[in-house]
Amino acid sequence: MPTELDELFERLRTATAPLEIEALQSGIWQIWLSTGEPGPDKLLEAGMRAMSAGDHTLAIAEFDELIAAIPDYAEGWNKRATAYYLRGEYRASLRDIAQTLRREPRHFGALGGQAIILRQLGEVRRALRVLNRLAGLCPHLPGLGEQRRELRERLAENRDGEIG
Known part of the structure; x- marks a missing residue:
């Protein structure tokens, strides 16, 4: 029996x-x-507050605790990836995005963040693969078609696919 999340994703695919x-x-x-547990939910909220306040070090510490408490909770990894990104630690962010996607392969937020980072690192071919994966989840996401077209054009201009 599909869960509410599965049903939302099915509707997103056709929206x-x-x-x-x-x-x-x-x-x-x-x-x-929502983790479904009060203690971890408080860690998530505290980390998100710290991130909003620009204290990325504190946010990462809160998300570290959350991940230690519930290692299979994808959003803990995703939030820490965001905090690392905001702190300019792109490789650490990519590692946490990989952990997020291992736990929730449909995580469109993590996929979008991964594509942004890969573009910033000049890894155009990989960024396009990520956007193609995102298109499988939500083919009509506003702006997605334009982003994919731009990356395809960049790849056509430079055959090695690793451009800035």
Whole structure:
């Protein structure tokens, strides 16, 4: 029997209207942003507050505790990846994104972040692969087609695919 999350993802795959896509993503985020346990939920909230306040070191520490408490909770890894990204630690962010996707392969937030980082690192071919994967989840995501087209054009201009 499909879960609520599975149903939201199925609807996201076929949604075409930007407002519908946004609403479905919001519903998915609501599910992702709860561990279902009070202690870990407090760690998640504390880490998100620290990140919002620009204290990325504190955010990472909170997310470290969350990951230690619930290692299979994908959003703990994703939030720490975001904090690392905001601190400019792209390789650490990519490692945590990989952990996120290992636990939740449909995590469109992690995929979007991964594509951004790979583009910034000049890894255009890998970024395009990630965007293609994202298109499998939500083919009509606003702006996705343009991003994919731009990367394909960049690759056509430079055959090695590793350009800035």
